[in-house]
Amino acid sequence: MKLFRRKKPRPSSDTILSPEGVPLTLKVAGLGVRIAAQLTDLLLTLAAAGATLILLAVLNLTEPHTLFAIGAMLFFLTRVPYYVITELLWNGQTLGKRLMKIKVVSHDGRTLGTHAIVLRNLMKEAEIFLPGTLVLSLDAASPILSLTALAWAIMAFLIPLLNPWRQRLGDLLAGTHVIHLPQPVLLKDLARETIPIETDGTRITFLSHQLDHYGAFELQTLETLLRADTGKMTPTAYDNHRKTLATIIEKIRRKIGYADPVDPADHPAFLQAFYTAQRAHLEQRQLFGDRRADKHHAAAETSA
């Protein structure tokens, strides 16, 4: 019998299949940002419980020897509803999560249910707070109990590290995980800029065989370079930017066999024209089922 089955390669952990059948990209939030959110929430609930305790003490409703028990009860009674209610009202975000711009989503892409929110937050009690208080109230008299609490706490911490969605035990049971909120920013379309004409009046044109060398990766790298904001650059940075452009143009010219030398004043215009022509060419090839991921596409085709 095989103990370890080799699993099929899984789809990226950052995609969720929406009910419309279109996979969406939602980046899984790491442990660091989640701990930061958790600490914020912890401080908030502690402050609320502390304020209530002081109020009770002022009203003379407490006795010195039950102060600790009442405090523990108040903390418990504030934090349990806090997590459940905030996540219900703000669509999977507590105040700490709002601050860190992260969010709970349902693992299967459907609506985040009430059951899931209640379950994952109740498990938080068993997973974090119970071993936490046990570890804090350790004494040498009961080593077995303290070691069990420690082992439980370590296990609770290790589970998220061992799965790609960084789910803790409560997430696993509830079928949820935590993601970064995506920020949509629409940049202008480079291909819609009118192609500038060279200083000597001729238009830059490329032949179809000249555009067969590169793939989508190179095109999108060029796009990033063209989007660099030259207006905000320091003089030295601008100098370096121009030098980079010159080197790239030399490389492109040698690779595609573009005979005419390009005047330094025309460098941005040349790259702009090349980007547009290359993108038009690649997109057309793609429509005919010929996806070119990068410049090695020719080698990949012959080997396959």
Next chain:
Amino acid sequence: MDRTVTLRSARFRADREADWQLLESLITQAERRGLQRMDFASARDLAASYRRATTSLAIAREISLDRALLDYLEALTARAYLCVYAPQERLGGLVHRFFTASAPQALRRSWVFILAGFLCMALGGLTGYLLYLENPSWYFVFLPPEMAGGRTPDATTAYLRSVIYSTDPDTTGLGAFATFLFSHNTRIAIFVFGLGVFVCLPAIALTFYNGLGLGAMLALHVDRGLGWDLGGWLSIHGVTELSAICIACGGGLQLGAAILFPGPRARRDALQHAGRDAVKLALVAAIMLVAAAILEGFFRQIVQDMTIRYAVGWGVGLLWLTWALLAGRSRA
């Protein structure tokens, strides 16, 4: 002369850009004010615009190589998806539904597990009782000294009686409530539920052990002719509190059983499925523990008569039973 419009992907983007920007503003509105407070037209537009954006995304992935456009559409549709598929439930309705339908239904569905929980406790009690009668030194094994609180086989009958009918407790009111809420039994209930995941055994063992202590204590008091008095003392809150432990044990057993016998499902799915009812059992157990702490903190010292103690304890127990059996049944 103008070559730019010939690019299919650029045309695609130019045609739909206005719609995407509308969607973006609707998302901001929904996130800031909440879906419930949006007017009808905007809510309808949000849903329709979101579905158009998902189509755009699927097409753009096929026809466009514009990184900026792809990134924008990915983020926009993801953000809109989070808005459209947000939980739509109101808090009041949720609480109402829990008490009138989902909790009692869950209790009835998992009656086998709850019965197993009660059996564990009862068997433990019987074993503890018989073992004590055989040899009283078992008492010290089952009940650690800090729990027994001086009520050991060495104590005098008068002392045992004084504990049961003590009118001068050291804590009262809120302090007593808090102390009892976080007492031994609550911790047992949490462990019994949480540890059920580890193939049932810890849940069974802990419930049984709890029963052992109970049985031994009962045996000690029966031995001294105080059996009925202890029964009253325990009944007033114990009926609720011990039932809560048994229900928590039932929830734990359900989780453990899902891992042991997942049936046709994968273990992970079976656990998730069992979790739906188990969580409701845990919530019911938590509510019962709070009720028990109120009974213990406020009523046990006020009510000193044995028969009234029985009446209150078992009366409350009967109320729980009626609720579990009758609430949330459909009229059909």
